[in-house]
Amino acid sequence: MSQFQLLGVFEDESALISAVKAARQQRLRIVEVYTPYAVHGLERVLGLRRSRLSLVCLIAGATGAIVKLWFEFWTMAIDWPVNVGGKPWNSLPAFVPVTFEVMVLFAGLSSVAALLIVAGLWPGKQPKLIHPRVTNDRLALLLEENDAAFDVGRVRRLLEDHGAVEVTERLTGEEVPA
Amino acid sequence: MGVNAAPLLALDHGAVRYFRAGARLSKTGGHTALACTQEHQSLTVPEKLRPAAGASRPIVRETTLEAARENGGVRSKEPPVPELWPPDHPFTTHHWAMVVDLNACNGCAACVVACQAENNIPVVGKDEMRRKREMHWMRIDRYYSGSPENPLVAHQPMFCQQCDNAPCETVCPVLATTHSDEGLNQMTYNRCIGTRYCANNCPYKVRHFNWFEYSREDRLANLVLNPDVTVRSRGVMEKCTFCVQRIQDAKIEAKRKGRPVHDGDIRTACQQTCPSKAIVFGDLNDKESEVARLMDNRRRYKVLEEINVKPGVGYLKIVRPEVAGGEEKENG
Amino acid sequence: MADVALRPPLVAGHKRLAEVTEDICRPMERWPGLAWWAAFVVAFSMLMLGVTAVTYEIATGIGTWGLNTTVGWAFGITNFVFWIGIGHAGTLISAILFLFRQRWRTGVNRAAEAMTLFAVMCAGIFPVIHLGRPWFAYWIFPYPNFRGSLWMNYRSPLAWDAFAISTYFIISATFWYVGLIPDLATVRDRANPGLRKKIFTILSFGWDGGYKTWNRYEMVYLLLAGLCTPLVVSVHTIVSWDFATAVIPGWHATIFPPYFVAGAIFSGMAMVLTLMIIARKVMGLEAYINKRHLDVMSKLIITTGSIVGLAYLTEFFTAQYGSNRYEQFVFLNRARGPFAWAYWTMVSCNVLTPQILWIRKIRNSWTLVFIITIFVNIGMWFERFVIIVTSLHRDYLPASWADYRPTSVEIATLIGSFGLFFTLFLLFCRVLPVIAIAEIKGVLKHGVQGEAH
Numbered sequence: 001m002s003q004f005q006l007l008g009v010f011e012d013e014s015a016l017i018s019a020v021k022a023a024r025q026q027r028l029r030i031v032e033v034y035t036p037y038a039v040h041g042l043e044r045v046l047g048l049r050r051s052r053l054s055l056v057c058l059i060a061g062a063t064g065a066i067v068k069l070w071f072e073f074w075t076m077a078i079d080w081p082v083n084v085g086g087k088p089w090n091s092l093p094a095f096v097p098v099t100f101e102v103m104v105l106f107a108g109l110s111s112v113a114a115l116l117i118v119a120g121l122w123p124g125k126q127p128k129l130i131h132p133r134v135t136n137d138r139l140a141l142l143l144e145e146n147d148a149a150f151d152v153g154r155v156r157r158l159l160e161d162h163g164a165v166e167v168t169e170r171l172t173g174e175e176v177p178a
Numbered sequence: 179m180g181v182n183a184a185p186l187l188a189l190d191h192g193a194v195r196y197f198r199a200g201a202r203l204s205k206t207g208g209h210t211a212l213a214c215t216q217e218h219q220s221l222t223v224p225e226k227l228r229p230a231a232g233a234s235r236p237i238v239r240e241t242t243l244e245a246a247r248e249n250g251g252v253r254s255k256e257p258p259v260p261e262l263w264p265p266d267h268p269f270t271t272h273h274w275a276m277v278v279d280l281n282a283c284n285g286c287a288a289c290v291v292a293c294q295a296e297n298n299i300p301v302v303g304k305d306e307m308r309r310k311r312e313m314h315w316m317r318i319d320r321y322y323s324g325s326p327e328n329p330l331v332a333h334q335p336m337f338c339q340q341c342d343n344a345p346c347e348t349v350c351p352v353l354a355t356t357h358s359d360e361g362l363n364q365m366t367y368n369r370c371i372g373t374r375y376c377a378n379n380c381p382y383k384v385r386h387f388n389w390f391e392y393s394r395e396d397r398l399a400n401l402v403l404n405p406d407v408t409v410r411s412r413g414v415m416e417k418c419t420f421c422v423q424r425i426q427d428a429k430i431e432a433k434r435k436g437r438p439v440h441d442g443d444i445r446t447a448c449q450q451t452c453p454s455k456a457i458v459f460g461d462l463n464d465k466e467s468e469v470a471r472l473m474d475n476r477r478r479y480k481v482l483e484e485i486n487v488k489p490g491v492g493y494l495k496i497v498r499p500e501v502a503g504g505e506e507k508e509n510g
Numbered sequence: 511m512a513d514v515a516l517r518p519p520l521v522a523g524h525k526r527l528a529e530v531t532e533d534i535c536r537p538m539e540r541w542p543g544l545a546w547w548a549a550f551v552v553a554f555s556m557l558m559l560g561v562t563a564v565t566y567e568i569a570t571g572i573g574t575w576g577l578n579t580t581v582g583w584a585f586g587i588t589n590f591v592f593w594i595g596i597g598h599a600g601t602l603i604s605a606i607l608f609l610f611r612q613r614w615r616t617g618v619n620r621a622a623e624a625m626t627l628f629a630v631m632c633a634g635i636f637p638v639i640h641l642g643r644p645w646f647a648y649w650i651f652p653y654p655n656f657r658g659s660l661w662m663n664y665r666s667p668l669a670w671d672a673f674a675i676s677t678y679f680i681i682s683a684t685f686w687y688v689g690l691i692p693d694l695a696t697v698r699d700r701a702n703p704g705l706r707k708k709i710f711t712i713l714s715f716g717w718d719g720g721y722k723t724w725n726r727y728e729m730v731y732l733l734l735a736g737l738c739t740p741l742v743v744s745v746h747t748i749v750s751w752d753f754a755t756a757v758i759p760g761w762h763a764t765i766f767p768p769y770f771v772a773g774a775i776f777s778g779m780a781m782v783l784t785l786m787i788i789a790r791k792v793m794g795l796e797a798y799i800n801k802r803h804l805d806v807m808s809k810l811i812i813t814t815g816s817i818v819g820l821a822y823l824t825e826f827f828t829a830q831y832g833s834n835r836y837e838q839f840v841f842l843n844r845a846r847g848p849f850a851w852a853y854w855t856m857v858s859c860n861v862l863t864p865q866i867l868w869i870r871k872i873r874n875s876w877t878l879v880f881i882i883t884i885f886v887n888i889g890m891w892f893e894r895f896v897i898i899v900t901s902l903h904r905d906y907l908p909a910s911w912a913d914y915r916p917t918s919v920e921i922a923t924l925i926g927s928f929g930l931f932f933t934l935f936l937l938f939c940r941v942l943p944v945i946a947i948a949e950i951k952g953v954l955k956h957g958v959q960g961e962a963h
Contacts, residue, residue: 011527033721036527036696037951043725051729057737075652075661083357084665085341085348086488088263097670097748101677104741108681108734112688115730116715119723125716127695134719135696137527223908227846229838230830237907310578310912319909336909345757351669352649352662369660371649372572372642374582375668378902379756383580383910387642389573412571413642482906485757 002172004145005031006152008159009131009138013039015163016139020045022158029146034134056114057107064106069099144172181304211308238280238321238332239479241495246477253476259486267342272360272439273462274420276446277472278335279494282456283318285333289448289457290316293337296421296447298407300392313386315418316448332496335448335457338363338384338418339481340490346376346385355415361462361490362420370414377415381482385417420459421446441467525797527951534945535700537793542940545792553932560926563919564639572642574919580912581902584895585920586640587752589927591894592777593633594675594749595770598742599778600626601682604689605738608731613953614806617798620693620946621789621938622782623686628934629781630679632927637671639923667751674748681741685734688727691717692948746774753897760840760901765828769821776814776860777890780883783807785935787880789944798945801874808873811864811886818893819861836906844900848913852896859889 010016016033020042023030033046076082077089087094116122131140141164143155152169159167188195223235293299293316300313316337322329340363347355347363354369355376377385391412403409406423410416421444428443441460449457460469472478477494525533542550567574577584600622607615638647650672652661662669695717698710717723750770753761783804790799829837844853863885872878904911938944 034719035721035724036531036719037692037948038724038728039721040952042721046721048722048725051726053726053729054733057733061737071652072664076664080658080660082353082663083267083347083359084350084353084663085345086263086267086343086357087348087665088266091665094665097744097751098664098673100744101670101673101741101748104681104737104744105677108684108737111730111733112684115688115726119720119726121691121715121717121723123715124712126711127698127714127716127718129699129718132699135692135699135717136531140719223839224847227839227842229835229842230833232835235835235906235908306573309576310580311573312579317909319907321909334909336907348663349666349668349756350663351666351672353660369649370642371644371646373637373640373668374577374642375666375752377579378582379758381757381906383905383907386579387582388571389577390571415642487757 004150004152005170005172006143006145006155006159007130007168007170008141008143008162008164009166009168010141010163011138011165012163013042013139016141017042017045019141019159019162019164022162023141023143023155026158027146028150028155029144031142031144032130034130034140034142036135036137036139039139053111053114053118057111060110061103061107065099065103068102069095072098236479236484237481238319238334239493239495240332240498240501241477242499242501243497246495246497248476251476252474253478267357267359269359269361269463271463273490274340274361274425274459275462275469275473275490275492276340276420276449276457276459277469277475277478277492277494279456279458279472280332280334280496281477281494282454283333283335283452284454285318285320285331286453287318288451288453289335290314290318292447292451293418295402296404296407297419298403298409299416300388300410302392306389311387311389313388313392313416315384315386315416317384330498334481334493336382336384336481337448337491338420339382339487340418340420342488342490343486345379345381345487349375349379351375360425362422362425363417363490364422365415365417365419367408367410367414367416372413372415374415381485381487385415387415388412441469525954527954530950530954531696531700531947533795533797534943534947534950535697538697538940538943539700546936546940549792550933550936553929553936556925556929557933558926558929559922560924560929563922563926564635567639567919567923568644572640574917575640576915576917576920578912578914580905580910581899581914583640583902584899584914585916585924586636588891588894588898589924590633590636590640591749591770591898592891593629593636593927593931594746595774595777595890595894596781597626597629597633597678597682597778598746598771598774599782600624600629601685601738601742602775602778603782604685605735605742608735609739612806614802616949616953617800617945618782618786618803619949620686620689621786621944623682623689624938624942624944625782625785625935626682627679627686628931628938629778630675630682631934632931634675634679635927635930637668637675667748667755670748671752674745678741678745681734681738685731685738688731688734689946689949690942691715692719692727693943693946695719696947697943743771746771753901758901758905759834759836760844760897760905763825763828765821765824769818769825772814772817772821773890773893776811776818777886779807779810779814780886780890783811783879784883784887787876787883789939793939793944795945798950804876804879805873808867808879811883812867815860815864815886819857822857822861840901840904843904844896847900847904849896849900849903852892853900856889856892856896859885860893863889 008019010019013035016035016039020030020033024045024047030046033042035042072095073090076091081089130142131138134140141159156167186198188198294314297315299315302311302313306312316335319334319336321332321334323332324330340361342357342361344357344363347357351373352369352371354366354371356364356366358364372387374387377383377387388410393409393411406427424446425444428439432439432443439461441464444459446457446459449459458469458472460467462470462473464470472494473492475494477497478492479495480489480492483489575585603615603622604619638644641647650662650669691714694710694714698707698714701707701710747767747770750766754763754766756762786799786803790796826841829841844850863882867873867879867882899914903914
C-alpha cells in the first residue's frame, strides 16, 4: 500500500537541521534525509545510532591476521620446512610484517564490501534520486504519513517555516522525473 | 684480458719462448679500456678514507713460524658462541667444509680454470669483463703490503663460503637458495627469478649473475660442457656449489658398494687441480678427515667470522719470517 | 569551533554549494586547453621512451643496465624507493590529517591520493622489471602449485615488500574510490543523457545521497583512514627493512625505519606541492588551494627535512662511535669517496635548502616554494641512490669493490616512470574531480565570520 509522502527541499544545512529537529518533536516519520555532503551533527539530530561496520572491520582484520600467521607458520615449519640461513623453523618475528599487511587488507576490503552490501550499492545500479539537485546543492527531507493525524497542510507549513524552498507531495516509490 | 698474446710467442729449439727482445712501445694516440678483474689500486682502503678504527681488515692474516708452532700447532678450544636461535638444523650425516692454506697458495689460478671447466661457467668476454661481470665462481684476490718497489703479495682464493647462517638464503623471497642438511648452500637455478638480493647481501660478493643469455647453441663448442652440471639460463644467480655433482657421485658410489664415504673420495675440481695442494675438502663430521684436522690448526681462521655468518671455509694464515707489528698481521 | 573562526576561511570568496560543484566540475567538461595538450604530449612521449627502454631491457636482459657483480641494485631500486616515498604524502594527507581533523587537507586530499596511486604504480613496476626473469615475478606470492607444494620465503624482506606494496596499492585505491563515489554521483547528475552519464552511472554505484548511507559511509571512511595510517608507516618501514636487515655496512642500521618514513613524507610533501602549485594555476582553482596550504605544507617540509638531516648526522655519529671499521669506512666513503658528489647533492638539497622556508616571506611565495620543492625532489632521489649504491660498491672485501655507472637504458626507464606518472595525473585531472566536492562543501563555512557553529 503506497503511503503519502512530503518532500521538503532546503538550500542550507542549518535550515535542514532545524526542520529535522521540529519534525522529530512533532513525532513525524522521517523516511530519509538526502544531502550532497555528510552534514555533521545530523546523525545526532536524526537519532541514528553509530554504524556497526567497525565490528566487521575488527572481525575481518583479526581473521586475516590469525589465518595468515597460521599459514606462514604452516608453510615454513610444517608443510615443507626448508633450512633458510640457519634460521629457526618458527621464525615468528619474520612472520609479523606480512601478517600485519594481510590484516589491513582483510579489514579494509571487508569494511568496504560490507558498506556496499548494507547500503545496497553496486556498480551500474540505477540511482533513485529524490530530487535532481540532491547531489549538487539541495538538501532534502522526506516525511511520510504515519497516522490519521498527519495533516498535509500543517506539515507543509512546518517545512516552509524552517526554510524549505520547495515542498512536493508524492507517493511511496514514485519515480522522480530526471 | 681478451687479447691474443700468442703472436708474441716464439718457438725456440722446439720449446715455446716466453720472452722476446727488441720490443718497442710507442703511443698510438688511441684509447682502449683495459679489461681486468682486479686492479692494484682497488685492493686497499685509500689513505684519505681511512677510518679511525683501523684501515686494515682481517681478511688475509699472517703469522710467524713460532706462533704457528705453539701448542703443537693445535688451536686452543674457543668458548662456544651464545645462540639466540634454537638448534633446529643439526648436520647429522655429513658437514662438508673446505680449508685453504694461504701459505701454500701461489696464486697460479689453475683452480679458477678448473672450476670454470668443471661447472660450465660461461666465458663472457672482454666487454662484460670491463663492466665487472666476470662469471668465475672462484677468484684469486691479491693483497699487497710493504713498499711498492718490493711488495709482499698475499693471494687468497675466494669463492662461496657455504655459510651455515647464510645471509643470501634469508633474503631470497622465492626459496631459490637454501641450505642442505649437509651444510651446503644450494642454488636452485630454475626457481631463481633474479632479484639479485642474495648477491647484494653476500659479504664476500661471490655470487654471479647471468646478465644475458650467455649459453648458446653450438654443437661443436658445447661438447666441452660437463653433462653433470646444469647450463644456466639468463636472469639467474649462480655460485660455487662445492662441486655438488662430485659429492653426489661419490655418495652414490659408496652406497652402491655398501660402505661409508671415505675421506678423499670426493675431490673438488679446484682441489684436484691445485699444484701446491693448498685446497682440502672433506666432511667435518668425520673427525679423522684431513679437513677436520686442519680446522683445528692453529693457523686456521675464517674470513669475516665476526659477522657470525658461520662460513664453511677455513683459511690457514700465511707464515712469514717476521711480521710487522707483532705476531699477527692483517691485510686488506 | 571558535579557533576556526579566527583563521582565514578554508575556501576563499564565500562560495555557494552550486558554485563549488560548478568550479570543480567545469574543467572536466570542457575540451582541454593548449597547456594541457602540451603537457600531455611531453608526458606521453616520456612514457613511450620508458616503454621502449623496458621492452628492450626485457627482451635482451637486465645486463642492459649498468649493474655488475658487486652493485646488484642501483637505479631500479632507487626509483622504486623514490616513488614509494612520493606516494606516502598522499596517504598522510588523506588519512593521517583526517584523523587529526586537519580541515585544510580537504582542498588537496583527492589529488594527493591520486598522486599516491600513480606513484605506487610507478614504484611497483621497478621491482618487477629489475628482475632477471620478470615473467616469473608472480612466484613471490604463495599459491598452490605442482612443485610439491613449494611456497615462498616469509623470512625475506622482499617477500614482505611484495605484500606491503600490493596491500598499500589495493587499500589506497579503495580509499580513493570510496572517497570518489559521492562526487561521481554529482558528476553523473550534471551530465546530459549519453555515454558520459552511462559511464558515471556505473562508476557511482547508484549513490543517491541518502543520509543513512552517509552515516555508514563516514564510518567506513574513518575506518579506512584508521587502517591507512599504520599501513603507510608499515610500508616504508618494510621498504627500509630491505636494507636494514641486510649485513652490508651502510644498510644494516636500526635507524632506517623512522628515517625512511620521515624521508618519504618529506619527499611526498614536496611532490604534492609541486603538483598542486601547477594544478592550481592551470585549472583555476585558486580559491580552493590557497596560501594556508602553502604555509602548512612548507612547515611540514621543514620538519621532516630536519628529521632527515638529523638522521644523516646520527648515521655518521653511530658509525664513528661504534668503532666498526667497515661501518666507519662506508660513511667516510660516502662523504669523500667516488660518489661524494651524490652525497653532497643530497645534503644540500634535503637539509640546507628547506631551511630557508623558516622565513615567512619565502614560505608565502608560490614561485620560491615551487623551486624549493624541485630541489627536495632531486635531493630525495639522490638520498636513495646514495644509500643503495655507496653502500654496495665498497663493502667488506676490497677485492670485490666496483664502480657503477648508469646506462642510457636506465636513464630512459627513469624518465619513462615520470612520463607514466604525469600521463596518469593529467588524465586524472581531465576525467575525475580533482578536489573532493562533497568534502569541500562540508567545510565551506569554516572560518567564515559569523557562520561558525
